[in-house]
Structure formats: structure tokens, C-alpha cells
Amino acid sequence: xxxxxxxxxxxxxxxxxxxxxxxxxxxxxxxxxxxxxxxxxxxxxxxxxxxxxxxxxxxxxxxxxxxxxxxxxxxxxxxxxxxxxxxxxxxxxxxxxxxxxxxxxxxxxxxxxxxxxxxxxxxxxxxxxxxxxxxxxxxxxxxxxxxxxxxxxxxxxxxxxxxxxxxxxxxxxxxxxxxxxxxxxxxxxxxxxxxxxxxxxxxxxxxxxxxxxxxxxxxxxxxxxxxxxxxxxxxxxxxxxxxxxxxxxxxxxxxxxxxxxxxxxxxxxxxxxxxxxxxxxxxxxxxxxxxxxxxxxxxxxxxxxxxxxxxxxxxxxxxxxxxxxxxxxxxxxxxxxxxxxxxxxxxxxxxxxxxxxxxxxxxxxxxxxxxxxxxxxxxxxxxxxxxxxxxxxxxxxxxxxxxxxxxx
Amino acid sequence: xxxxxxxxxxxxxxxxxxxxxxxxxxxxxxxxxxxxxxxxxxxxxxxxxxxxxxxxxxxxxxxxxxxxxxxxxxxxxxxxxxxxxxxxxxxxxxxxxxxxxxxxxxxxxxxxxxxxxxxxxxxxxxxxxxxxxxxxxxxxxxxxxxxxxxxxxxxxxxxxxxxxxxxxxxxxxxxxxxxxxxxxxxxxxxxxxxxxxxxxxxxxxxxxxxxxxxxxxxxxxxxxxxxxxxxxxxxxxxxxxxxxxxxxxxxxxxxxx
Numbered sequence: 001x002x003x004x005x006x007x008x009x010x011x012x013x014x015x016x017x018x019x020x021x022x023x024x025x026x027x028x029x030x031x032x033x034x035x036x037x038x039x040x041x042x043x044x045x046x047x048x049x050x051x052x053x054x055x056x057x058x059x060x061x062x063x064x065x066x067x068x069x070x071x072x073x074x075x076x077x078x079x080x081x082x083x084x085x086x087x088x089x090x091x092x093x094x095x096x097x098x099x100x101x102x103x104x105x106x107x108x109x110x111x112x113x114x115x116x117x118x119x120x121x122x123x124x125x126x127x128x129x130x131x132x133x134x135x136x137x138x139x140x141x142x143x144x145x146x147x148x149x150x151x152x153x154x155x156x157x158x159x160x161x162x163x164x165x166x167x168x169x170x171x172x173x174x175x176x177x178x179x180x181x182x183x184x185x186x187x188x189x190x191x192x193x194x195x196x197x198x199x200x201x202x203x204x205x206x207x208x209x210x211x212x213x214x215x216x217x218x219x220x221x222x223x224x225x226x227x228x229x230x231x232x233x234x235x236x237x238x239x240x241x242x243x244x245x246x247x248x249x250x251x252x253x254x255x256x257x258x259x260x261x262x263x264x265x266x267x268x269x270x271x272x273x274x275x276x277x278x279x280x281x282x283x284x285x286x287x288x289x290x291x292x293x294x295x296x297x298x299x300x301x302x303x304x305x306x307x308x309x310x311x312x313x314x315x316x317x318x319x320x321x322x323x324x325x326x327x328x329x330x331x332x333x334x335x336x337x338x339x340x341x342x343x344x345x346x347x348x349x350x351x352x353x354x355x356x357x358x359x360x361x362x363x364x365x366x367x368x369x370x371x372x373x374x375x376x377x378x379x380x381x382x383x384x385x386x387x388x389x390x391x392x393x394x395x396x397x398x399x400x401x402x403x404x405x406x407x408x
Numbered sequence: 409x410x411x412x413x414x415x416x417x418x419x420x421x422x423x424x425x426x427x428x429x430x431x432x433x434x435x436x437x438x439x440x441x442x443x444x445x446x447x448x449x450x451x452x453x454x455x456x457x458x459x460x461x462x463x464x465x466x467x468x469x470x471x472x473x474x475x476x477x478x479x480x481x482x483x484x485x486x487x488x489x490x491x492x493x494x495x496x497x498x499x500x501x502x503x504x505x506x507x508x509x510x511x512x513x514x515x516x517x518x519x520x521x522x523x524x525x526x527x528x529x530x531x532x533x534x535x536x537x538x539x540x541x542x543x544x545x546x547x548x549x550x551x552x553x554x555x556x557x558x559x560x561x562x563x564x565x566x567x568x569x570x571x572x573x574x575x576x577x578x579x580x581x582x583x584x585x586x587x588x589x590x591x592x593x594x595x596x597x598x599x600x601x602x603x604x605x606x607x608x609x610x611x612x613x614x615x616x617x618x619x620x621x622x623x624x625x626x627x628x629x630x631x632x633x634x635x636x637x638x639x640x641x642x643x644x645x646x647x648x649x650x651x652x653x654x655x656x657x658x659x660x661x662x663x664x665x
Binding site for chain 1: 565567568572575582586662
């Protein structure tokens, strides 16, 4: 069990000179190899300070922090940080250096040869989905926010550190880009199996990213440290409950993955088939539409009977474009995709974009209904209604009124 | 994972056309001023006194002296003030910065001529005295701009550099100084122009330089000598400022506006 522990904090405190109350008080936690631990809490609660003590950007005042079995205070700070990846908001890229120089910075400091650095840079850019030939020599300001963020992740991975610290890494991007970056990062993490400490103030992001989540209160006091599922199902106290906010069931949409619910099959037809064949197939199967695919079985469009006019000879450009999701995407993503495409079904595809199944709105609703039933049962057990306080993540709504609306 | 691609444009465009456009006017202005003065002096009849000052040998000697004084001043000021500025932005010494700037302010607030006279009473007249006076006078803009330039570098970039494992020296050399360079260079240019101007006062303590023409012109009431001295000094100041601007643009890191 102990050799499973990658990072451990023991009674760690941080006191700043001239401040009465410590910024971080007596925090203890252990983080296991290969998991993403999210530190989440209101701003100013000391979550970033706690994280920065792990790579000693901030020196702890007392307590002990071990990374991979070694007490961090016994190591040289700079050496330590070269073995811990570090990602900050907007990537923190150096504006006067090319993408390649930014990514190759740590290997260069480690004294790698020029050729090895170049190879590593290309490999990493590839990994984060940026074509090396096109992006290697760009300057950060010639990239979009999402691309800068990817380069930031590549830079942190450069020397293949076993541990990564991420400080609100996707905070400065628009919701769509953020969603995509989150999904990409989760996919990357499946391959890389790094131990990650991830700081955010966004509870939804915490649920999506975390293997385990530490909800922090003032002075970084740990209010609850648990898996997302258990956190949603059993908040430890009222404050955590308020932080989660109303509609824990709906938040589970962000937790449940597409591969955890039932898929249906669609009637597949090759794009080169004739409209007559489509009509015949629709008749035979009773389906509302067929799904056209290319020769790689990649989904293209939904074609229903109304999309076909008499005398039509080809299926080119007929029907509505499909919304696709990956099995790893959350149900929330799938719902967003359906709403975005204006179509009650999302096509599930594999990494290469090939058809695997269809998730329709009915299965999604069924999943939501199940989750809400569980929540309602739990709420009946709670005698007292939650106090009327604004939610942390969205101050415009009031948890009690939302709760009543939902349990109607 | 597909990257949403921006319009392609991998190669950074050459910086030369822009440089030429921005820096070609000044040499023409300087050349025109020098030529005008030359033609004017040439066309007037020079008496004995004027001839003693306005001949190629004397002018070149004075110009050389002036340049020497300015160059040594600039080198010493850059080394001292940039060095001090770097030290005064390190976390351990940051608290000293206001005091040091105040001290440098005294050097610049004192009237230059008074400072030179006071120094020569103390140290005697000569090149070293003039040099010390000039340095005291020119240190402030470089020191201040170094401190401001380094402090205006985005703190999150310094954090990022440290966070990915750059040593404090690497953060300074690779991140802080390149990003502060345009501001530091602006300070050096100011110091350079100040030094050229103040170096004319060195003539009062017998160090020569173009100030000698001005002093002679005033004392002996020879407008041609006075004007020649003034125009040459101004032209030198403008030329050095122009050179500083050019170097600054050449050194300016890519990707920094």
C-alpha cells in the first residue's frame, strides 16, 4: 500500500510573516500513483498555496511533504521542479520563444543533446495534437488560447516527469475549448498515467477531471476528500453540500461517461447507396432515419424519408450532419452535442472516428431519471432543507428554490 | 485530437523593411544640419581666432575627446546601473530599491556644472573627474529603467520559469532580461543623450571635447565657433540616439510588441 503513495503531505502549514492566521493550516493528504487529485474550493482558500508547496515554489512553514518517497525539503528546489511538471493558466508560455524552445526548455536544462530535444519536441507536439511541422516555429501569440494551453501541457511533459501540478490549467479558455481540452487531457492521461494534482475553483471541472476530489475550506482545511461519486452522493457536511450546489443529480451528467449507458444501433448505409435503397431500408426496419457512413465506417449524416425527393440519384449532402461523441465523453458532453446539432441522437465513435453505436435522448433521459431517483430518496432522509445561501459556482440561483423545482 | 488551425504562416516576416522605414529619416536630418553649417562657415570669412578652432585637426581632436568621454561613461553606467538594477530586483534585495533610486536621483537633480565644479575641487581637474561627474549624472535613467523593466515582466512568467525547473540565473537571463530589454535600452539611450550633452561641460575643467568650441565661442564672442560646437554636439547626440534605437530594435526579442 505504501509504495502506491506518490505524494504525501503531513501536517503541512504555511504562515506568512505579518499575518495572524496561517494561509494553510495543518493539511494532511496522500495522493496515490496515477490518480488525478483535484483541489477545489472558493478563491483564496489556499488551494494554490497548498499545491505550490509540493514543488516548493512556496516553502512550507512546518510539516512534511514527500514526493516519490523523498522529503522535498531535502532536495534542491530547482532539481525537484525539473522532475515535476507544472502547468498554469494560459500555459504560461514565454512570449519571446518559439513553441519548440518553450517545450524544449526543461530538456535543454537537463543537458540533452540537440537532436534528442528536437525529437522529443516533435513527439510531444504530436501527442497534444499540434502538427510539429506547422507549429514548431510559431510564437505563442500566433496560437489560439486552446493551442497555447496544449503547448503548456507539452512543455510540462517534456522531461517525462512522474508528477504534474496543474493550476487552473483550462481556466482562461471559453467553455467549448475548455470542454475539448478536458477530454483530450483525460485521454492523454489514460496513456500516460501521471500522478496529477489539479487545482480549480470550478466544481463541475473537478467532478469531470478528478479520480478523487479534496473540497477545501478556509486555510485549506480539507472538508471532504473522496471520489466524485461519493462526494455527490454523500456530502460530508452542509458547506460541502452548498459547494456542490443544487442538482447533484444533474451534475452526475458530468460524471457518467457515455460508455456507462446503453447504446442503440443505427441502420448504417454506405454514402454511395441509392436513395431508393435508403427508402426500402427505412420501410423494412421502421427506423426514423438511416445513418450514412464512408468506407471507413465513419458516420456522416442522418437521412430520413423526408430528406429524399423523388428523382434524387445520390445521397450527397442529404440529411442532417451527425453529432459525434467519444465513449469517454461525459453524458453532459453528449447532451450538449445533441442540442448543438439539433438532433436527438449522438453517434458514438472510436478514436479513429469510426461508428460504434448511437446514444439517443431516450437513453439519456432514462439515465437522468435513475440518478434523480437516487437523489430524491436521499433527500427524503434529510430532515432539514438546505439553508438559503447562494451557490459557490453560480451565485445567481438560490439552492433551496432550485431544489424544490427539481424534486417536483 | 485535432487542432483547430490558424491561418498558416510559419515563417516570421523579415524585420528589415520595417527597420529601414523607421530608421532612415534621422541620418538625413543630421547630414542636412551638418552640411548647412559647413556651407555657412565655409562661406564666411574666418579671422585668426576662428581659424584656430575651426580646422579639421582641432575639430577631430575635440570630437574624439567628446566621444571618448561619452563612450567610457556609457560603458561604466551600463555595467554599474544594469548590474545594480538586476540586484535590486532580486527578492532578497528588493527592499533596497527605493533607497537606491533616491540616491541616483540626487546625482541627477544636482546641476551638472555645480557637480563638476564640486568634484574638481575635491579630486582636482582632469578626465577622471569629468568621468565621475558624468556617470553620477547618467546613472539614474538606466538604473530606473532596469528596475522598472524587470519588474514589469509578467510575474506569472517568472513563476512559470521557476515552476518548470529553471534556475534563478536561467530565469533572469532567459526570461526577465530579454523581456525587459526594450525598457532597459530606452534608459540607455536617454543616458547616452544626457552624456553627450553634459560632456560639453567638461570643457570647463579642461578635459576638452566639443564643449571647448562652445566655451571659446561664448568667451571670445565668435558666433561661428559657438554654432559649430552646438551643432556638432547636437548632431552627435542625435546620431548616438539613432544608433541606440537601431540596436534596440535589432535586439528586441521576437514576439514582444
